[in-house]
Amino acid sequence: MAAFILRRILLMIPTLVAISLVAFLIITLPPGDFVDALALQALQDGDRMTPQEVAALRARYGLNQPVLVQYWDWITGILFRGDFGYSFQWEVPVGDLIWDRLGMTTLLSIVTLLFIWVVAIPVGIYSAVRKYSLGDYAATFLGFIGLAIPNFLLALILLYVSFRYFGQSVGGLFSPEYVNAPWSVGRVLDLISHLWIPMVVLGTAGTAAVIRTIRANLLDELHKPYVLTARAKGVPERRLLVKYPVRHSLNPFVSGLNEVFVTLVSGETIVAVVLGLQTTGPLLLEALKSEDMFLAATFIMFLSFLAVLGTFFSDTLLAWLDPRIRRQVTSGATL
Structure with a gap:
């Protein structure tokens, strides 16, 4: 397992170099x-x-x-x-602009990914176990709604609900008094109170897709002979469900985590512009419009690094979850 992780880390280095070169060349093409x-x-x-x-x-x-x-x-x-170079538009070093924005983007992506897991996995399992029940139909309906509604439209709806019924300041990750304030307990709590809107907006489509994936995979596993044999031997239904079919049905889900994470990172820009978030999206868009190439290239490189890191995490989790893959890794087989 350690050799597998080391090999993946070594492969990340030339990947990031290639990404940085391609990103820089594309920015200078226009x-x-x-x-x-x-x-x-x-x-x-x-x-x-x-x-x-x-x-x-x-x-x-x-x-x-x-x-x-x-x-x-x-x-x-x-x-x-x-x-990281000099920002022509802002007339400051790029390093002075990126860290807070990248930190907020990373935080938002991780929180949204956790939201998807917490909501989608239990709902997907319930939808498969209670096939064609009222709850299954409700989950299917909400899944299609989540896939159909554009993120920016859902963001506008939640902004209205937040302001109209909760009296919360609209847009951004902080209230006006905390935007430029130093970090404190009050600022952290204010961030948490504003984080739920972009988390739900970004996580809705991903949650809907994961629910469908978990449901389809689990339905395929529930009718396999090993499940019927274990049930015939008297294994309790909950233990049987969690120990065997659920675990096996998570493999395609885990292997697709990198796609979910990449979608979150790339899809954050439009949502960030609509919601006025202090993330990489609005600043990257302005850098591309003004051809501020060092700032844009740095943002693209770091966002690509987050995508590569998501792929690495997905591969490592899949190797830990599936004993067959662990045996291949231990024996030196190529994954």
């Missing part, structure tokens, strides 16, 4: 750069930048270098100096 955006904005404001001013700004920001040279300077600065 015509123009940040200086061109500045020149266009100045022109719209009634001012015209001279070619000399444009060239001086491009040299100041290092945009007169070839793309691969810019990437090399950026990635080596990250690896050897912890320098």
Whole structure:
């Protein structure tokens, strides 16, 4: 098992390097750069930048270098100096902007994933065990509703409910008095009180999909011969259900956790813009619009790292859960 984990960690390194290169190249593919955006904005404001001013700004920001040279300077600065580059739009180092946003994005993704597990697994099990019951039909109906409603529409509905019936400040992860306040017990409690809306919004579609997955897998397991044999031998129904079919039916669910996590991380942007969250979404969108390439590339790299980390966690959990995979890992077989 330790060898499997080490091999997965070593594979993550070239994956992240490749992701950083592709992200940087894609950001620089559109015509123009940040200086061109500045020149266009100045022109719209009634001012015209001279070619000399444009060239001086491009040299100041290092945009007169070839793309691969810019990437090399950026990635080596990250690896050897912890320098993520300079944000052209905000005129501060990228490192001063990203950490709070990344922390909030990571927290929101993890909390939403836990919400999906807590809701979807019991409901999926109940829906399979009580097949065609009223509860099964209700779970199926809610599942289809969750898949059908766009996240941004559900966000608007919950914003209205939160403000109309609970008197809570609308939007954001903090009340106005706590936005720039230092961390304290009051700020943590305020964060928790605001966290439930984006958690439910992001988790609804994932919960619906996981309920359907758990139900389908468990229904397939419940009619296999080993379940019928164990039931015939008098194994208590609850113990039989938890020890064998439920555990086996979780394999496809665990193997798909990386997809759920990637969907949460990538789908957070639109929800964050609608709800005004202090996460990576709005800042990344602004960086892409203004062609602030070092800020955008850093955000994309870290969000990709979260996706790779989710895949690593999914593979490790699957190897721990399934004895067959553990035996393959122990014997040196490739997973």
